[in-house]
Structures are given as structure tokens and as C-alpha cells.
Amino acid sequence: xxxxxxxxxxxxxxxxxxxxxxxxxxxxxxxxxxxxxxxxxxxxxxxxxxxxxxxxxxxxxxxxxxxxxxxxxxxxxxxxxxxxxxxxxxxxxxxxxxxxxxxxxxxxxxxxxxxxxxxxxxxxxxxxxxxxxxxxxxxxxxxxxxxxxxxxxxxxxxxx
Numbered sequence: 001x002x003x004x005x006x007x008x009x010x011x012x013x014x015x016x017x018x019x020x021x022x023x024x025x026x027x028x029x030x031x032x033x034x035x036x037x038x039x040x041x042x043x044x045x046x047x048x049x050x051x052x053x054x055x056x057x058x059x060x061x062x063x064x065x066x067x068x069x070x071x072x073x074x075x076x077x078x079x080x081x082x083x084x085x086x087x088x089x090x091x092x093x094x095x096x097x098x099x100x101x102x103x104x105x106x107x108x109x110x111x112x113x114x115x116x117x118x119x120x121x122x123x124x125x126x127x128x129x130x131x132x133x134x135x136x137x138x139x140x141x142x143x144x145x146x147x148x149x150x151x152x153x154x155x156x157x158x159x160x
Contacts, residue, residue, distance in 0.1 A: 060130055089112055
């Protein structure tokens, strides 16, 4: 039935109001709901993309934080953290340089280096590829290993 054709006047009014309401709903959906939905979808997509791109980088930070969660002692300035303090070796983190130092304090150097590296590996709770991205240096003092003193070594499993 078309507007103006037969029927009671109240029925004609209901039909006109219904079509006007449907038009208003369409306008509301186009003006309000669609932009909101697009914003939400873009936001969620951005968050998912951001999480994926950060996940590779954050594994290095997680490894570092795992090691730093085992601090035995820190200095007053909160920039030097002793992680292991054994008679054979020490593992220290220097915040200012974002560097881990493994200092071998006795001989034989290679044997103690492997032991200290193993402990560091366990501290980080990560895999070798991630650990190799950390700034780690290994040294030994003159009194412990005179022939190797003053040299800087990297983690043996990161050597190319």
C-alpha cells in the first residue's frame, strides 16, 4: 500500500514514520557506527602489528631482565649490579654502558670461561641467538691469567 492510498489515517502515519526512522537509522549507521568500527579495527590491527614487531626486540630485553632479576648486590648509584660473585669468576652488569662483564678470576681460563658462560646462559633463560645480541664482554685480570690479561673476549658460542 502506498501513502495516500486507502487505509485508515493512522496506518498511513505509521508507514511514513517507519520509513523516516529507517532512513535515520541508515544515516546514524553511516555517520556514527561505521567510523567507530573502522577506528576499532584499525586500532586492533595496529596493536597486533606492534606486538609482532616488538616481540623480536623484546626477547633481548627479557633475557637481560631475567639475568638482572638475580642481582646479589648493587652500588649506591644503582648503575653497577653484581649478579654472581664466586671465587673463580664474577658476572657484573653496568647499566651506564648496558654491558655485562664476565671476569675470570682464576686459571684455567677456558674451563672457567665455559662455566661462567653456562651460568650466564641459565640466568637469561633464553636461547643463544638472543643472548648473542646482548653486550657481553669477558676479561681476566693479570694476577689470574697474565698471558690473557687486557684482552676482551666475547661469549664463545657467539664467535663467528
